[in-house]
Ligand SMILES: Nc1ncnc2c1ncn2[C@@H]1O[C@H](COP(=O)(O)OP(=O)(O)OP(=O)(O)O)[C@@H](O)[C@H]1O
């Protein structure tokens with residue numbers, strides 16, 4: 001299951017929620033991947049500290065930004081039971097791309113007027129995303145007020161609840177907003193067609209022969225390496241070639 005933690009506000013507890021969700025799922029025995037899609041990379045920092053401290057169970061974290069996030073995460077999701085995405089605190093290509101593939105989107109919100117002001121945009125984003133990702137379930141998670149006496153925060157609470165209840169009935173999306181989603185969705189499709197190798201198992205048994213014409217220099221180099229390493233020339237060439245090709249793909253796709 002792909003769970004997205006995002007929103008339009010900074011500092012409301014998104015990363016704290018995302019990393020704790022990931023840790024709880026790992027502790028429940030799930031194979032879980034944390035995806036840090038925020039340029040601050042706080043979730044990644046948390047995961048590396050957890051790794052250094054050898055906290056059990058370990059939580060694997062990858063950083064994914066920009067173009068290709070949806071396609072990459074959808075591919076990764078086939079290898080993990082749960083994927084938790086920390087998408088950062090602004091309307092971004094990462095947030096929108098993640099909303100096209102997530103089963104659940106959680107938006108932590110503090111009960112403040114400033115946070116409440118982002119709800120309309122969030123509800124609009126959700127409505128637009130649901131047009132493309134019909135299974136998407138989205139909701140806010142009210143966070144504890146830091147200053148509970150503030151009258152603005154108390155007034156904001158009922159409004160948050162009403163907005164969540166009425167989320168699906170909100171006015172139709174703006175054209176610009178809808179276009180951004182269509183762009184994000186198209187990105188997923190084009191990535192899927194641009195990366196045909198993702199349809200195959202990386203470790204599958206080789207079954208196709210590919211001829212490579214080498215000059216004497218190249219052949220001598222390969223033969224010497226194979227002899228030194230006590231491996232076949234094919235094995236040596238493949239070990240170097242495939243990672244180099246993968247890097248070239250990343251460079252080519254930008
Ligand atoms: N449920 C909570 N109760 C109390 N404090 C919290 C809670 N969640 C987060 N915090 C604290 O609030 C601060 C901001 O949390 P966090 O970094 O998770 O927010 P964020 O939304 O990811 O921020 P950013 O927008 O910068 O990515 C941190 O100091 C964190 O310890």
Ligand SMILES: [Mg+2]
Pocket residue numbers: 014015016038040042086088
């Ligand atoms: Mg954060």
